[in-house]
Amino acid sequence: MYTLYGNKVSGNSYKARLTCELLNIEYQWIEIDILTQENRQAGFLQINPLGQVPVLLITPDNLAANSEPTLILESNAIIRYLAEGSALIPNSAIDYARMWQWLLYEQGEVRPNIASVRFIRKFQNMIPSRLEEYQQKFDKSNDVLSYLNQQLEGKAYILGDNVSLADISLYAYTHNAEEGGLDLSPYQDLLNWFKRIESLPNFVRL
Amino acid sequence: MYTLYGNKVSGNSYKARLTCELLNIEYQWIEIDILTQENRQAGFLQINPLGQVPVLLITPDNLAANSEPTLILESNAIIRYLAEGSALIPNSAIDYARMWQWLLYEQGEVRPNIASVRFIRKFQNMIPSRLEEYQQKFDKSNDVLSYLNQQLEGKAYILGDNVSLADISLYAYTHNAEEGGLDLSPYQDLLNWFKRIESLPNFVRL
Incomplete structure (x- = not known):
């Protein structure tokens, strides 16, 4: 259970x-x-x-x-x-390593920046004591979004043709980045990838 | 190659x-x-x-x-x-999950704090523009060291009896925390664990 x-x-x-x-x-x-x-x-x-x-x-x-x-x-x-044993985990050793590469990137770059600007703006009403931090993380968030957008170019999912846990993890804090004040409109490959994930069977919203 | x-x-x-x-x-x-x-x-x-x-x-x-x-x-x-296929990766599904739990903790808490205070103190000579950040990360580093020390109590390695990648990863930025100005002497279980890792066959220093 x-x-x-x-x-x-x-x-x-x-x-x-x-x-x-x-x-x-x-x-x-x-x-x-x-x-x-x-x-x-x-x-x-x-x-x-x-x-x-x-x-x-x-x-x-x-x-x-x-x-x-x-x-x-x-x-x-x-x-x-x-997800052990499911199609969300790639079989090949290289793709498995790449999946973890993205899960670690998510933990190291996506969450500390994009999740923080969302939290400060949406749940802390831009609390003055965190405004400088907000601006720093806002700028880094744009770097992250730009990098991901570039990495998704010409691909259905972040590892290629198949959806994996790397997509689930990266999606969690990028699809709602606008709640942090970020403008997603320059990142068309990212936006198309959101739609692909949102079309998966049994998909649920945050 | x-x-x-x-x-x-x-x-x-x-x-x-x-x-x-x-x-x-x-x-x-x-x-x-x-x-x-x-x-x-x-x-x-x-x-x-x-x-x-x-x-x-x-x-x-x-x-x-x-x-x-x-x-x-x-x-x-x-x-x-x-390390694929080696003894540094646990066989059981639960221990494998715990190994990743620690690798992600390392990435999320150890590296951003302990590695940063070391870098600012040892390689940037306490550059004034980062002093406030240093102090914040110094305090968080002590929380991290205290938590790890507590988690190592009564254990040979972080997952229990056997050394794993979780130990290698956590060791990398904790064993030299003193270079960041941190005092390791209150963390006796951590210090004993360092010695165990440093006694492994083929161990090399940073």
Whole structure:
């Protein structure tokens, strides 16, 4: 049995939800309100001392009664675990390495920039103490969007012909970049790629 | 044939070098001088437009003459590719997921904080324009070191009894945290874990 602790407005949580939906994986959703900092309260910190969502709880119903429930942290590690054996994970060693290259790029460049400008603008109403950070991350976000747009040129998906977890992960914080004040109209290949992902069977919106 | 574009003082590059050495993988090293910004010049930007090291170049000598050389970016994706089939990658699905959980934590929390304070202090001589950032990242670095120390309590390696890529990756920027001005003496479990890694056959220093 899978339980996802997540938040409905969080792109990181959305990656896990979208992966479950696309793959018809059954799961229970437990909403953690990050806007009221429920993720920083004792109840949730017992689950994840880092206070981050999503968290995947695996309770092995078909194992011995004394077997331990298991937690997996980090959105990209969670979706990798959930998608094991599915078409969302490439077979070839090179494509598999490239998938991880993009999942790490997402973690290192997309999330810290695009997710932050969205959060500051949409959920913190451009709080003055973060305005300088907003501008720096806004500029870096445009670099990221431009790079992704260029990498998608002539391709259906980021690895080529087939959709993979790299697309799911990169989509989570790019498709709503306008909520961070970013203009997506110069990035036509990116916009076409959004439409392709949004046409996948069982696709659900953030 | 493997070629690693890397830099001898970069922890990210060191991860790839250490993995090759521990696994007796033959490779050619091409030094890219990040301190003189060789990574931002046209020659290297043709290899990696992001200007980052390490980059793994795979030239498939045993394939057809017209086969394309392949590049893999992102240190943790590179070491995952290099270690395929070795004991540095756990067999169980849960341990494999946990390995990635730590590789993503490394990318999301360790590198942006501990590597930055080291770079600002050791290679930029505490440049005034980054002092505020240094202090913020110094404090976060202590949170990271404290969390890792706690996670290592009672364990030989971060996943338990066996060394994995998660250890190699986490070691790269924690064992030299003192170069960033951080005091490691409160973190005894971390210091013991350093010694265990440094005793591995074929271990090489950064």
